[in-house]
Amino acid sequence: MTAAADxxxxxxxxxxxxxxxxxxxxxxxxASHFVxxxxxxxxxxxxxxxxxxxxxxxxxxxLEKAGPRSQIFFDPxxxxxxxxxxxxxxxxxxxxxxxLVMTLTYRYGVRRILGIRYGYxxxxxxxxxxxxxxxxxxxxxxxxxxxxxxxxxxGRQDSGLIVDFLNSNKxxxxxxxxxxxxxxxxxxIAETAEKRKLNISVIGIPKTVDNDILYLDKSFGFxxxxxxxxxxxxxxxxxxxxxxxxxxLVKFMGRHSGxxxxxxxxxxxxxxxxxxxxxxxxxxxxxxxxxxLETRLRxxxxxxxLVAEGAGQDLIRQEVQxxxxxxNILFNDIGLFLRECITAHFSGIGMEINLKYIDPSYLLRAxxxxxxxxxxxxxxxxxxxHAAMSGRTKMVVGMRHRQYVHIPMSLIAKGRKQVDPHSDxxxxxxxxxxxxxxMRSHATKDSKR
Numbered sequence: 001m002t003a004a005a006d007x008x009x010x011x012x013x014x015x016x017x018x019x020x021x022x023x024x025x026x027x028x029x030x031a032s033h034f035v036x037x038x039x040x041x042x043x044x045x046x047x048x049x050x051x052x053x054x055x056x057x058x059x060x061x062x063l064e065k066a067g068p069r070s071q072i073f074f075d076p077x078x079x080x081x082x083x084x085x086x087x088x089x090x091x092x093x094x095x096x097x098x099x100l101v102m103t104l105t106y107r108y109g110v111r112r113i114l115g116i117r118y119g120y121x122x123x124x125x126x127x128x129x130x131x132x133x134x135x136x137x138x139x140x141x142x143x144x145x146x147x148x149x150x151x152x153x154x155g156r157q158d159s160g161l162i163v164d165f166l167n168s169n170k171x172x173x174x175x176x177x178x179x180x181x182x183x184x185x186x187x188x189i190a191e192t193a194e195k196r197k198l199n200i201s202v203i204g205i206p207k208t209v210d211n212d213i214l215y216l217d218k219s220f221g222f223x224x225x226x227x228x229x230x231x232x233x234x235x236x237x238x239x240x241x242x243x244x245x246x247x248x249l250v251k252f253m254g255r256h257s258g259x260x261x262x263x264x265x266x267x268x269x270x271x272x273x274x275x276x277x278x279x280x281x282x283x284x285x286x287x288x289x290x291x292x293l294e295t296r297l298r299x300x301x302x303x304x305x306l307v308a309e310g311a312g313q314d315l316i317r318q319e320v321q322x323x324x325x326x327x328n329i330l331f332n333d334i335g336l337f338l339r340e341c342i343t344a345h346f347s348g349i350g351m352e353i354n355l356k357y358i359d360p361s362y363l364l365r366a367x368x369x370x371x372x373x374x375x376x377x378x379x380x381x382x383x384x385x386h387a388a389m390s391g392r393t394k395m396v397v398g399m400r401h402r403q404y405v406h407i408p409m410s411l412i413a414k415g416r417k418q419v420d421p422h423s424d425x426x427x428x429x430x431x432x433x434x435x436x437x438x439m440r441s442h443a444t445k446d447s448k449r
Contacts, residue, residue, distance in 0.1 A: 073391025099381025254308030
């Protein structure tokens with residue numbers, strides 16, 4: 001169980017500046033307009049964990065509640081901020097950038113905000129990516145487009161050089177938009193600044209279209225991706241039903257976590273098989289995918305298969321795989337592999353099929369955010385600005401138990417969230433698809449899977 005001490009958020013110092021947000025409340029602000037310093041959200045809603053704490057006489061672990069504080073650490077007139085976006089694209093990045101600029105400028109009166117171009121490379125002089133100044137007019141309409149107006153890149157850079165840049169440019173607040181690897185880099189930056197006794201607040205806004213950020217209800221962009229994924233499933237289903245032995249095979253993003261494929265299957269309810277990294281499967285044998293697919297085609301005449309990009313990698317025989325700039329293994333294309341295997345199998349048994357392969361992966365990443373995601377992104381940006389101005393650091397903002405909270409970067413950086421094979425979500429997927437609970441003939445040592 002996570003201890004209360006693990007959830008503490010570091011602060012640069014005591015808040016001694018009255019928040020300028022007071023003037024925005026009609027009739028004057030009072031305590032109800034601000035979040036109390038000791039306001040918390042229970043980390044785990046499990047009754048068993050609460051009982052265990054009660055038996056030991058310890059405090060129930062709680063996350064800080066996000067929101068504006070009545071007293072802040074930084075004097076807005078003397079504060080400068082920087083925003084950087086790292087890693088792959090995701091719907092909603094521009095919405096977060098816009099929210100940060102609007103909140104810092106109009107609510108706090110911060111006069112100087114730099115946009116760092118092309119990820120962490122933008123801090124390093126040798127790359128030649130000059131920062132841009134961000135004002136409200138520069139970001140007024142950026143939420144209508146996908147991508148990132150600042151650009152992005154993968155890979156870590158020297159945290160010492162990054163802090164050199166922040167210090168020489170008199171940056172007090174750094175907002176880092178990126179996934180778990182990016183947040184690990186942000187933690188290094190914060191620790192380097194701390195060692196140099198520099199008052200620099202480093203706040204993360206977690207980003208991943210795969211929804212694999214630990215401890216968050218969801219990551220921004222995920223809802224948009226699922227809504228678009230549903231369109232691909234509809235197309236695959238229409239194609240499959242229109243032909244003899246029709247098979248619609250759709251590949252989605254999800255290197256280590258199959259949330260997009262799982263939620264899209266539940267949203268559309270037209271999929272018959274969902275293959276994700278968390279649940280191993282076999283192709284051959286009486287319990288394998290090919291046998292189950294053959295049974296489906298003989299009984300219903302068509303089938304729709306959803307596969308996450310990280311699924312079934314153990315089935316593809318290939319030499320040592322390369323890695324991208326962030327150190328992620330470059331996966332083999334499971335979609336193309338399945339297409340070849342399925343085609344070969346049914347050709348070998350003399351059974352006619354018509355398979356259509358659809359890969360909308362990168363279409364999902366570059367979309368503008370949907371309305372629900374835009375709301376989520378805007379509020380994440382607001383809460384990130386509030387946290388930074390209050391002097392907090394080494395933390396990310398996010399939603400847990402439907403509440404906006406502060407989460408230590410050290411927790412986020414520990415790993416990735418995955419679909420639990422024993423969770424109600426995966427049980428719902430099995431019910432919706434009708435696929436076998438296991439598609440393998442031999443048990444593995446990994447009982448979790």
